Amino acid sequence: MDPKTTFLSCDWGTSSFRLRLVERETLKVLAETSSKEGNAATAELWQQAQLPPERRVGFYLAIIQKHLEELEKEVKTFLDDVPVVISGMASSTVGMKEVPYKPLPFAVDGSDLATETITATTDFNHETLLISGVKNDDDVMRGEEVQLVGCRFESTAEEQLFLHPGTHAKHVRVQNGQAVSLKTYMTGEFFSLLSTKAILAASVEEGGKLGEGKNREWFEQGVRASQEANLLHNAFLVRTNDLFKKAGKPENYFYLSGLLIGSECHDLVANPPAGIMLAGEPALVELYGAALRVLGVADQCPVQTKTAEEVTLNGQFAVLQHHLNAPSNP
Incomplete structure (x- = not known):
């Protein structure tokens, strides 16, 4: 396998x-392996x-080596000298080597991110x-910055928003080719x-899809309710929806x-950006796309969507x- 093309x-x-294993020219995935061997474990x-x-x-590289050998078996060739690009928590205190955070702002083309x-x-x-x-000053992210780079934002004076949903959702404002602000939401x-540890766990059931039955109707009702009353009160309605048989557990x-x-x-309703890149x-x-439509945010600014895999590979x-291409790497 040619290390200059992959x-x-x-x-x-x-x-x-x-x-x-990724082909550079097309970013096509040639082989893939995954596991639960996250940085915490x-x-x-x-x-x-x-x-x-x-x-x-x-010790950490040995984990990669084990999976690399699986890829070699899949593609039936050695992958000697093919460079490895790592993003995510591997550069954190629980990773292979802590690398200091890059302070905001940073260039959305990825040219000045902190690397080692x-x-x-x-x-x-x-x-x-x-x-x-x-x-x-009061927020951090690891991994999502690479996905932001992979969105390929145009350099414009209009404020754009990178919205990455997840365990800790990220909202990053982008302007003039720079990521300039960051907010994390523990959504x-x-x-x-709430759905597994709280009293509400008995009133919800995972497994359905948004388009099935009345799931979309109840999702949209939840989005609208979030703008009208306090979340701590609204959350208890999940319990009473079940208790009074107003909604089934999947709908809840x-x-x-x-x-x-x-x-x-909520804040996007009053302060929408010029455009939103929703990637995850x-x-x-x-x-999230459905919620932005219900809130009317999608009517105020265009919303583009990309997959997590696409923006991760683009960014890396x-x-x-x-x-x-750096001077020290001719």
């Missing part, structure tokens, strides 16, 4: 690991191993580019806690989702290109 994309989050294994600190990077190069060794014969996260985590699941997503997007997992993108490759 690269290895590693998306290493807190709870999951994914490694892809790997950090726990590292602590249990009780090895000296200088072996930490090698790990040179190839006999044990791991791949140059590895580790991408760090971004911070402002996904709150939803998980979407009602609760609408409440939280609507609450997250397809199921979440569908929910953009950072890799800047690294390869």
